[in-house]
Amino acid sequence: MxxxxxxxxxxxxxxxxxxxxxxxxxxxxxxxxxxxxxxxxxxxxxxxxxxxxxxxxxxxxxxxxxxxxxxxxxAAEPLLEITGDDLTRIAWHVGNRHTPCQIEADRLLIQPDHVIRDMLGRIGATVHEVVEPFTPEGGAYGHGRTHSHAH
Structure with missing residues (x-):
């Protein structure tokens, strides 16, 4: 029962x-x-x-x-860990794609996306797969939720 x-x-x-x-x-x-x-x-x-x-x-x-x-x-889930020499510039590129992103002092975490991963490699970022809890920034439009350019 x-x-x-x-x-x-x-x-x-x-x-x-x-x-x-x-x-x-x-x-x-x-x-x-x-x-x-x-x-x-x-x-x-x-x-x-x-x-x-x-x-x-x-x-x-x-x-x-x-x-x-x-x-x-x-809960822990598959993510991409992003590091690089110019993390501020890298974060701008991630944000420009309205991708949920957890921002830390020495790394960024995003959900797996092969298109964004390829773009990050081309701008000099180092990307590793990790499994961790994901708590992205909320931004001006929601608690941890992002929106398309149509918001």
């Missing part, structure tokens, strides 16, 4: 003080949702039913009907 499903109806993009009653690990694409059943760490299921499609941030919480909180964690 399985435990009854939990239901979350609210999302907060910042962690709260109470200890969460559960955790869910989601990759970047899975953290963009409105209504979906998720499997929590520990095996319980959770029905997420938000008022609108929402980008869930690493460290945020889903609030359950009873007030408990489920912590959102970024």
């Amino acid at each position: 399985t435990a009854p499903a939990l239901t979350a109806r609210h999302y907060h993009d910042h962690p709260h003080k109470p200890e969460p009653v559960g955790k869910v690990q989601l990759d970047y694409e899975s953290r963009f949702l409105r209504r979906k059943v998720l499997e929590l760490d520990g095996g319980r299921s959770l029905l997420v039913d938000l008022p609108k499609t929402t980008s869930l941030d690493h460290g945020g919480v889903l609030v359950l009907e009873d007030g408990g909180e489920i912590r959102i964690l970024a």
Whole structure:
């Protein structure tokens, strides 16, 4: 017999003080949702039913009907690690393509894309495949979400 499903109806993009009653690990694409059943760490299921499609941030919480909180964690996923002598210039080229990008002091992380990988090689970047959590910059138009030139 399985435990009854939990239901979350609210999302907060910042962690709260109470200890969460559960955790869910989601990759970047899975953290963009409105209504979906998720499997929590520990095996319980959770029905997420938000008022609108929402980008869930690493460290945020889903609030359950009873007030408990489920912590959102970024799951490890395949990424491209980008380094180079002129990382600022490289970051400009990545940003110019409206690609979600995690920006760190000595590297950038993006989702795998063979066209962008080829372009990066031509401008002098070093690119390696890695598997890590992905928490890209949010930018002016969304929390970790980017848009086409049609925004």
